[in-house]
Amino acid sequence: MxxxxxxxxxxxxxxxxxxxxxxxxxxxxxxxxxxxxxxxxxxxxxxxxxxxxxxxxxxxxxxxxxxxxxxxxxxxxxxxxxxxxxxxxxxxxxxxxxxxxxxxxxxxxxxxxxxxxxISIVDEADLAQSYYSLTNGDLKQAALTLGVSEAVFRDRLQLKRCTEAVLDALADPSTPVTAGHALVLSTFDEKMQNITLDAIIKDPNTYTVKELKIRASKRLLPLANAPFNKTECATCIHNTGEQLSLMAFCDDNDSDQKCSNPACFDKKAKEWVATTRKSAIEEKYGKTILWDVKPESDRIEVKTDAVGEQQYNGGCLNCENKVNVVDDRPMRWGNFLLNQCIDTDCYKQCVRKRQEKEAEEERLQIAADKEKENAQKAAADEKSRLYREMLSGGDCSIKEMHDTVKTIDQGVDDVVKQQQQQIDDVKNEYEITAKQSTGQQQDNRLVLRTASAKRLSNDPQFRMALTLASLAHSTGYKELGSHSSLTQLTATCMKLSIKDIQLHMTRAVEFFAYESEANNATDLMIHVLSQTDDSKTLAKNEWQPTDARLSIYNIAQIKQLCSASGFAVAYEQQNGDGSFDKLFKMKKTDITKKISSFNYDWTDFAPKTLIKQLK
Structure with a gap:
């Protein structure tokens, strides 16, 4: 097996x-x-x-x-x-x-x-809607992921406005329904879609895509059903009161004014939903999305009995992923659903957490009832034993028996209380899950920052701690420990005394001046030096021809430095004519040793290339 x-x-x-x-x-x-x-x-x-x-x-x-x-x-x-x-x-x-x-x-x-x-065109429409949902309504990204143009993607997405009957017919190769039919039908309301579908199936020769488009463009829509402001419609040339339906298979007894420009009607209705209606719902109930951004299969209605009252009130109600969904399909304009969770993973985890919590509570309750039963039985047995002992003339007096029975009963009560406490602890230990809205997060952070600023901005300890932390963070000064952020450094500095902060500030400045490689420290120090009046003098005083320094020059360059500085003249005065040229016939290591050991004052000299860097 x-x-x-x-x-x-x-x-x-x-x-x-x-x-x-x-x-x-x-x-x-x-x-x-x-x-x-x-x-x-x-x-x-x-x-x-x-x-x-x-x-x-x-x-x-x-x-x-x-x-x-x-x-x-x-x-x-x-x-x-x-x-x-x-x-x-x-x-x-x-x-x-x-x-x-x-x-x-x-x-x-x-x-x-x-x-x-x-894969069929209906499958492609299903895929389009799923990718649209997966990208949270990013049409460009969804089209790219599916591998089609944005125009094709919009068409596939438009098909999802068809009724299930239309989509099933389109998926069935035995019916005469084509994608062209379905795209036209997608602009109708549900009832009209199904009526027209029946007409297409019964008489496909009459209801071709071309004919359907003509009839659809000329159909009359009752302005009474328009959700948008109809002020402009009152003087529109497409507003008519005639009772006429070019859909021969449909009875229309509506005598109200009608719109003969369905494309305009549909556009205005969608715009009203996306702006006026959506804003009104958001103002009253919170974040709202259009229905096609998250189809029914990709969201779940948030229910108290599913996630538990604590999670619902403490988490779900204020969660960024709890949204409202507003419809912009014909004859559903502005209809909306409240309390829709679009983070289905999180919702299922909340449901599972509640189930596990209830199971744990039930397990503890069963254990508590069993332990209570055992304690009560043991207490009853002990009471019977004491009663028999007292009746048989034993040493136990009535008072002693009463005291013992009281102690036994107290023990039972203690067992019951202990078990109940465990159950209560499980009920109270509940971790609320919620993703706060970006707006609320930002506002909370602003409130907390303002409160912190009012409390700390004039605090000498904070001022110096922040200064030291900023200095250490920008210079790479490590004597305060290894910290990845300014926040951590500041927290460490806040624990130091003022005296220690001052000491570290001095060390940090010295570290930056002499050793740090952070933030182009060398360039900064050279720039600051160049701004002083005696920069060239200081540079010349600092430059000395040590063995290590001369090792970075070749013999010809060293000879040139010695000639430019006056060293050659001083060397020959002490060692005789031709001694300088003789010196430079030696090995480089011997040359540098002779130069560094010769008693010559280099204070007023530095290479021209060094001085040029003092800009």
């Missing part, structure tokens, strides 16, 4: 190693709980089914542990293989288990779907 086959119904997949290859019953593999791009037409060719029947499933399915049920899995890639295995009654299939979060799982699913050879 294959040891990798998991047959235990209580097997905990959440504890399995990431990337583990095992075999499982295909019926325990659920559809991915996020993303809406599962195949609409799941029928498989006989050839495909025969291949699996004969050879089995050769390519492993990609799965992850079910976030809400550790004994089941969720399918990331391999829907066709999983469904075929179930259809053929195969008892186990090969899978690779990855501990994907929702984003990673969706990316794995999209990557497989994107590479399929039999």
């Amino acid at each position: 294959n040891k990798n086959i998991v047959t235990d119904a209580n097997f905990d997949f959440s504890k399995i190693a990431n990337g583990a290859a095992i075999r499982v019953d295909p019926t325990i593999i659920d559809d991915l709980s996020i993303g809406g791009n599962h195949r609409r037409n799941e029928s498989r060719s006989e050839e495909f089914l025969d291949s699996i029947k004969t050879k089995g499933i050769l390519q492993s399915l990609t799965v992850r542990p079910n976030p809400l049920n550790k004994n089941r899995l969720e399918l990331c890639a391999g829907y066709g293989r999983r469904n075929a295995a179930i259809q053929l009654g195969i008892s186990n299939v090969p899978v690779v288990v990855f501990h994907y979060n929702d984003k990673e799982a969706l990316e794995a699913q999209l990557a497989e779907n994107k590479q399929r050879s039999d």
Whole structure:
């Protein structure tokens, strides 16, 4: 028997190693709980089914542990293989288990779907919406990821405004419905889409894409249904009161004024939703997004009973990822849903945390009830023993028995209190999860910074500590310890005395002046020196022809320095004519030793190249 086959119904997949290859019953593999791009037409060719029947499933399915049920899995890639295995009654299939979060799982699913050879235009529309959601509404990035132009991507995304009936018909090759039909239908409301769909299927020769576009452009939309301000419409040439419907299969008894420019009507409605309506909802309920940014499959309604009252009130209500969703589809303009969580990973973790917490509370309660029962039984047994002893004439008096019984009862009460305290501790130990909005975070930081500034800006300790920390941070001074940030350095300096701060400031300045390589320290020191009146004098005094310094020059350069400085004249005066030329016939090491040991005052000399750097 294959040891990798998991047959235990209580097997905990959440504890399995990431990337583990095992075999499982295909019926325990659920559809991915996020993303809406599962195949609409799941029928498989006989050839495909025969291949699996004969050879089995050769390519492993990609799965992850079910976030809400550790004994089941969720399918990331391999829907066709999983469904075929179930259809053929195969008892186990090969899978690779990855501990994907929702984003990673969706990316794995999209990557497989994107590479399929039999991908349909509806599949592409599903993919477009998923990528649009994955990029949080970044159309350019989503189109790039899908590998299509932005124009094509918009068309695919537009198809997602069709009803499920239209999309199913478009995915079904046996119907006459084309992508052109669907794009026109996507501009209609739900009821009109389905009515028109029936008409196309019944009479495809009449309702061609061209004919449908003509009728759609000439259809009349009741201005009474317009969500936007209709002031401009009152004098518009496209405003008519005529009762006319060019959709021959549709009855229209609305006698109100109508708009004969549906493109303009639709544009104004969408603009109203995206601006006026969205702003009003945001002002009252908080962050609001358009419905297509996060489809139903990529968000979850936040419910108190799912995450627990503490998490809901303390975390979810103020979380950046709890949003409202407003609709801009025809006849749904401005409809909105509240309390939608767009961080599905976090939400599932909150749900799981509540479940685990409730399970722990239940376990403790059962243990507490059992211990209470045992304590009460032991107490009853002890009381009976004492009572029998007293009746048999033992040494136990009535008062002693009463005192002992009182002590026993107190012991039972203590046991009960101790167990209840453990249960209460579990209830109170709850870590709230929430992502604060950027605006709130920035405002909180501003408040705290202002409070800190008012408290510390005039504090001598803080002023000196910050000065020292800034100096150490900019110079690389390490005597205060190794710190990666100015914040850490300042905290360390705040613990020092004023005297120690002053001492370190002196050392830090000396370190920067003589040793530091930070912030172009050498350039800074040269620049400051050049600004002094006696910079050239100081430079000349500092330059001395040591062995180490002369070693960086060649013999000809050293001879030139000695001639320019007057050294050659002084050397020959002491050693005789021709001695200078004789000196430079020696090895370089001997030359430098002779020069450095010769008693000559170099104070008023420095190489011209050095002086030129004093700009």
